[in-house]
Amino acid sequence: MSDNVIEARNLTKRYDGTVAVNGISFSVARGEIFGLLGPNGAGKTTTILMLLGLSDISDGEARVLGHDPVRDPLAVKRRVGYLPDQVGFYDNLTAADNLRYTARLIGLGRDEREAKIKDALAHVGLADVADNRVGTFSRGMRQRLGLAEILMKDAEIAVLDEPTSGLDPQATVELLEIIRNLKRHNVSVLLSSHLLERVQSVCDRVALFNEGRIALIGTVPELRRQVIGGGFRVELEAEGQGLADRLKAVPGVQRVEDAGPNRLRLASERDVRPEAAAAVVAAGGRLLRLSVEEPSLEVIYTEYFNRINEGERHAA
Amino acid sequence: MQREGSALHGVGVVMLKELSDHLGSVRMRVLEWMVVLFALAAVYLAIQQIKDVTAEDPFLFLRLFTSAREGIPVTLVLFLTILVPVFAIGLGFDAVNSEHNRRTLSRILSQPIYRDALLFGKFLAGLVTLSISLIALWLLLIGLGLLMLGVPPNAEELARAFIFLLVTIAYAGVWLALALLFSIVFRSAATAALLTFGLWLFLWLLWPLFFSSMLAGIIAPPDPRYTALGLDTPETIEWQTALSRLSPSTLYGEVALALLNPAQRALGTIYLAQLQGAVPGAPLPLAQSLIIAWPQIVALVAGSILLFVAGYILFQRQEVRA
Numbered sequence: 001m002s003d004n005v006i007e008a009r010n011l012t013k014r015y016d017g018t019v020a021v022n023g024i025s026f027s028v029a030r031g032e033i034f035g036l037l038g039p040n041g042a043g044k045t046t047t048i049l050m051l052l053g054l055s056d057i058s059d060g061e062a063r064v065l066g067h068d069p070v071r072d073p074l075a076v077k078r079r080v081g082y083l084p085d086q087v088g089f090y091d092n093l094t095a096a097d098n099l100r101y102t103a104r105l106i107g108l109g110r111d112e113r114e115a116k117i118k119d120a121l122a123h124v125g126l127a128d129v130a131d132n133r134v135g136t137f138s139r140g141m142r143q144r145l146g147l148a149e150i151l152m153k154d155a156e157i158a159v160l161d162e163p164t165s166g167l168d169p170q171a172t173v174e175l176l177e178i179i180r181n182l183k184r185h186n187v188s189v190l191l192s193s194h195l196l197e198r199v200q201s202v203c204d205r206v207a208l209f210n211e212g213r214i215a216l217i218g219t220v221p222e223l224r225r226q227v228i229g230g231g232f233r234v235e236l237e238a239e240g241q242g243l244a245d246r247l248k249a250v251p252g253v254q255r256v257e258d259a260g261p262n263r264l265r266l267a268s269e270r271d272v273r274p275e276a277a278a279a280v281v282a283a284g285g286r287l288l289r290l291s292v293e294e295p296s297l298e299v300i301y302t303e304y305f306n307r308i309n310e311g312e313r314h315a316a
Numbered sequence: 317m318q319r320e321g322s323a324l325h326g327v328g329v330v331m332l333k334e335l336s337d338h339l340g341s342v343r344m345r346v347l348e349w350m351v352v353l354f355a356l357a358a359v360y361l362a363i364q365q366i367k368d369v370t371a372e373d374p375f376l377f378l379r380l381f382t383s384a385r386e387g388i389p390v391t392l393v394l395f396l397t398i399l400v401p402v403f404a405i406g407l408g409f410d411a412v413n414s415e416h417n418r419r420t421l422s423r424i425l426s427q428p429i430y431r432d433a434l435l436f437g438k439f440l441a442g443l444v445t446l447s448i449s450l451i452a453l454w455l456l457l458i459g460l461g462l463l464m465l466g467v468p469p470n471a472e473e474l475a476r477a478f479i480f481l482l483v484t485i486a487y488a489g490v491w492l493a494l495a496l497l498f499s500i501v502f503r504s505a506a507t508a509a510l511l512t513f514g515l516w517l518f519l520w521l522l523w524p525l526f527f528s529s530m531l532a533g534i535i536a537p538p539d540p541r542y543t544a545l546g547l548d549t550p551e552t553i554e555w556q557t558a559l560s561r562l563s564p565s566t567l568y569g570e571v572a573l574a575l576l577n578p579a580q581r582a583l584g585t586i587y588l589a590q591l592q593g594a595v596p597g598a599p600l601p602l603a604q605s606l607i608i609a610w611p612q613i614v615a616l617v618a619g620s621i622l623l624f625v626a627g628y629i630l631f632q633r634q635e636v637r638a
Contacts, residue, residue: 071319074325080426083423084422104329
């Protein structure tokens with residue numbers, strides 16, 4: 001067996017008439033943090049629900065830890081922890097009681113239960129409020145309680161749906177730290193988000209969703225190379241004649257674009273600032289400003305969809 | 317396709333959790349007090365009447381359930397007919413939609429249980445809650461009867477009252493299953509509650525009193541020969557009875573009549589032939605009364621199973637996401 005914990009082949013979900021997820025394939029390796037990214041309604045949650053056996057699969061096949069989520073959902077759900085979008089708890093029960101209920105559903109024995117609940121709550125920083133009712137909890141505390149549930153379960157895969165949406169920056173940082181910790185415990189993480197900046201930092205690989213399909217898949221640098229060409233964008237502001245041609249000749253530079261009066265933008269494979277500076281000076285120009293920008297996932301994403309939309313317009 | 321693992325894994329856990337929710341809830345307190353107060357009032361009125369009127373009656377104890385004070389046509393059976401549905405609907409109308417609205421459903425269903433367990437657990441918890449309350453009420457009534465009448469019930473009376481208790485629980489099950497069904501269909505708890513109570517009022521009052529006779533008049537129009545004599549057409553009457561039995565309240569009322577009035581010889585239309593050789597007012601043995609009420613009892617149980625199955629199918633097909 002390969003070391004992939006999740007494998008999806010040609011996964012498709014049709015609701016009467018509309019296709020929510022259209023033949024996607026991807027795999028998640030053990031100990032990897034894999035991000036499903038894309039706008040709302042692109043099919044991320046539907047994909048997650050199919051992998052968990054909570055929604056029927058119209059076509060294609062999925063394997064989670066070697067189990068078929070359609071045939072054997074209990075085996076999948078026993079080993080996978082799920083944090084739904086805007087997770088809810090029973091407000092009238094305490095944090096510990098909420099976990100106790102889940103622990104009983106999982107089938108943990110009494111002693112094991114109490115020890116694990118205590119550990120899990122301590123791990124996410126909720127030990128002090130274990131006996132407070134969840135009704136008094138903030139959004140961030142609920143999310144952390146959800147992660148505690150996954151920890152308590154000793155899940156091998158954590159599936160997190162929009163874990164950071166609606167959280168303040170501080171809570172987001174804390175949550176991402178807990179997610180990184182999961183990886184350290186050799187837990188694979190599948191997370192979905194429409195907030196690209198925030199999750200870029202934790203994901204090993206990402207899949208960009210668009211209208212039920214995976215548009216791009218790979219590590220962030222890979223995507224950068226695919227979409228933007230080079231990985232880097234160097235912006236320079238300089239006065240002088242024929243600079244664009246000079247810069248184009250610099251090794252490593254792939255494109256030179258005009259970005260306004262006296263401003264040029266270079267696309268390059270690596271950081272070409274020293275060479276570009278030398279080229280400007282050699283051409284007798286006056287270098288005013290030089291900066292490098294490593295395009296974020298958001299830029300890659302926007303760029304990609306702009307191109308697709310333009311392509312469609314041309315086609316039409 | 318065959319699923320692996322037991323569908324019932326986790327039923328007990330869900331049931332205990334729901335049960336403790338029910339028993340600790342404010343709603344439960346209110347419903348309990350309502351039932352107890354109304355029932356006490358009904359028993360008090362019945363006992364007054366019994367003390368005034370009945371000198372010798374072999375089934376004195378059963379009169380507790382069926383007697384009404386003169387001028388106030390309210391019996392304990394009538395109270396139960398009204399209050400048990402209110403109680404059952406009150407417990408069930410937000411069973412499933414509240415899980416949706418609290419966003420707990422997908423989290424619970426991502427634990428290693430099937431949806432079946434959640435629904436079975438919720439229904440059983442409701443039924444156990446209702447049973448506990450009704451058994452407590454029943455014991456309270458027997459105790460009060462002993463104290464205030466000063467006559468102990470005989471074995472047959474106790475048996476009849478006990479079967480009546482079981483039928484009351486089945487009757488509660490019908491409304492609980494209906495409330496559960498509506499809690500699956502309607503995402504808003506308020507809508508579900510309103511519609512369930514609306515349907516209950518319709519089935520209890522409007523259907524047997526008005527719509528069943530109207531429909532019967534259309535299906536089997538009254539024969540002018542009978543009308544000329546000032547009689548009802550037997551066919552129309554039979555249709556009307558059959559249609560009115562679609563209402564669980566009608567069925568329950570009929571079972572109560574057969575079980576608690578041993579002299580009751582038939583439910584619905586009685587033909588002259590059936591009265592031949594009968595001693596008017598002579599009580600039937602328990603087994604005979606049971607045979608008379610049996611179709612109604614079966615219908616009540618079957619009704620709750622059908623409603624539950626309808627809810628079960630809908631719930632299985634429902635998408636988890638909000």
